[in-house]
Amino acid sequence: MHNKSTEDLERQIADRLIEASSTLEPSLVEALLKMKSAYENLVKQQDICDERRNQLLSSLQVLTMIEENLKIAGQDKVPMCQDTGMFVVFADIGPQCPYTMSELEQIITGGIQKAVPGGYFRHSIVEDPLFHRTNTGTNLPYVIHWRTCEHGSGSLRFLLKGFxxxxxxxxxxxxxxxxxxxxxxxxxxxxxxxxxxxxxxxxxxxxxxxxxxxxxxxxxxxxxxxxxxxxxxxxxxxxxxxxxxxxxxxxxxxxxxxxxxxxxxxxxxxxxxxxxxxxxxxxxxxxxxxxxxxxx
Amino acid sequence: MRKEIQIPIGEDERKKLRIYDQLYLNGQLIVARDSAHKRLAALLKEGSPLPLSLKGKVIYYMGPAQAAVGQIIGSCGPTTSARMDPFTAMMMDEGVVATIGKGPRSEEVRDAVKKANGLYLTAFGGCGALYAKCVKKSRVIAFVEDGPEALLEIEVENFPVIVAIDSAGNSVFDKKKLDV
Structure with missing residues (x-):
């Protein structure tokens, strides 16, 4: 198991997870900024009552703070939100995939074990959900959904799913x-x-x-x-x-x-x-x- | 309108604040989320002493991420307030004058806020990195074994919030048309 390629893959997973906690995909940032500029225009409307203006000003303030927060998270390389989520993994496995399912499960665990301390993630996962709710301190377990794909080796995709x-x-x-x-x-x-x-x-x-x-x-x-x-x-x-x-x-x-x-x-x-x-x-x-x- | 606020916030000052006011808080906040509320409520129910007096305090619903090297606290934005609704009247009866979280509250919370001439303030959801910059000191008061759910006392500067329920019981979540 612990040959170079599995360690590389663990490292890659960790790097991508850490990056995801502080940076959003460009098209999502663009959508946020577009919404912010729409609210900037909305608050300038003349023919609205005070209550409406207050609502729109507050909404605009939310988007302004989000923009500021994304800047800080990107610069300082820290999580944009303290809820770094539960890891939800979508494994699409192709015919050329060099790993077995159990190897992949271990590699994903290894990647998470590197990402959580390395990216200053919050420990957000408890073991027993109902009776004890003891924090695992590792952000494990994660959730995984398997599927096959027709060509190539496949991919692992992750959601950092806030609760x-x-x-x-x-x-x-x-x-x-x-x-x-x-x-x-x-x-x-x-x-x-x-x-x-x-x-x-x-x-x-x-x-x-x-x-x-x-x-x-x-x-x-x-x-x-x-x-x-x-x-x-x-x-x-x-x-x-x-x-x-x-x-x-x-x-x-x-x-x-x-x-x-x-x-x-x-x-x-x-x-x-x-x-x-x-x-x-x-x-x-x-x-x-x-x-x-x-x-x- | 933008206002600087020093905590503790006296009753006269709380009464002057109105929904939608944009505030920048300075001073001490008590940090507690789900687990800490459950444990404080259990102590109150059995008549045991609390780990701190809640008189005049402001509670922030939050559980921080791990602190990076050189950080006082990790990312520390608000969590969803609604989950703390069943505990809020009890906490306000113990002397809490304001709570900070994100999102709407129950009618019961609005009544409790009004009764205490208190406030419900919303912080900006998801903005954990920004709020970490506002924290100047942090210490654990109790429940250290609960990790990110421990009870904390933090000192904040220029901590941005919006008044969502004011002392008269007005709420920003009231007047919205939610018809499809």
Whole structure:
């Protein structure tokens, strides 16, 4: 196991995780700055009441602080948020992958063991969830979802999943006769329920189809997609746009202070399902949608 | 409007503050999140003494990341306040005058804030690196075995917050239209 290549891979994982805790992908930063300049214009409106102006000024202040915080985190190489999350790993394994599944599990553990002290991550994971809740002090265990891919060696992708937003996750088993309009309404309702709790502005991942548990995985997988990249299928691309519009109308706003812009991006992933059902899950990420990728 | 505030904040001063005021806090905060609240509540319930007096204190809902070399404290932004809602009235009865976290609160919290002529302040979610720069001193008071959930006392300078519930019970989370 401990040949050069496994150690290299552990190091790479650690480096990418540390980088992800202090730096966001460029397209997400761009989306944040675009939203900030939209709020800068909104607060200049003449024909609004004091209450509305106050809401918009507070929302703008949230975005200003986020920009300042990202600068500090990038310069000082420290986590942008103290909640460095639970590690959620998506392993896509190709035919050329040189590692077994158990080797990869150990390598990922090794990478995390390097990243957590090296990147000043918070110890955020407890062992027994119900009775003792003793902090493991290692940020282990992590969560992993396996899948195969047709070509090459594959990749490991990571979410540093903060729990302020994770606590706002929701699933429902809709009726198979649900219309796209009613579907959009349902997802929007789930986002409204989350309100100001998950640190808006948010990135929303939606998983539709499959089974109850798999729709949750699909929703998380949707969060992996780069902000600004739509689904390749035209109907789902259109659905993403409509969901984004619908979520903006909720008026939650940055920090929950109110305003016409709440979401930075919406991504949908889908899978076939049973004739009797339409499972849907929503995974919400705070504005700090931190992710990392390592090629195998 | 922007205001500099020195902690402790007296009752007269608290009453002057209004929702949406942008404050910069200076002084001492008590840091406690889920586990510390549960443990403090258990002590109160059994009539045991608390590890500190909560009279006049401001509680910050936070659990810090590890401190980097040369840092006083690691990244230390607010956590979701709603999880502390069931404990807040009890803490305010013990003398807490303000709480700091992020996101909406329950009606029960609003009533407790009003009754105490207190405040609920929101800090900026996710801005842990920025808040670490505001902390000048940090020490553990109790529950050290809970790691990032230990009870801390910190000294802050120019710590940015917005008034989200004021002493009259006005709340910034009230007036939003949430119809789809």
């Amino acid at each position: 302020g937003s994770e606590n706002c996750s929701a699933s429902r088993m809709l009726s198979p006769t649900t219309s796209p309009d009613a579907f959009i309404e349902e997802v929007t309702r789930m986002v409204i329920e989350a309100g100001g709790k998950p640190c808006p502005p948010i990135v929303v991942g939606v998983g539709v189809g499959s089974t109850a548990e798999m729709s949750g995985v699909l929703a998380k997988r949707a969060l992996l997609r780069e902000v600004g990249i739509h689904h390749s299928d035209e109907e789902y691309k259109n659905l993403e746009e409509r969901l984004l519009n619908s979520i903006q109308k909720t008026e939650i706003g940055p920090g929950g202070f109110g305003g016409p812009l709440t979401a930075l991006w919406v991504a949908v992933e889908h899978m076939g399902t049973h004739i009797a059902g339409l499972p849907v899950s929503v995974a919400i990420s705070c504005w700090a949608d931190r992710k990392a990728r390592v090629e195998l």
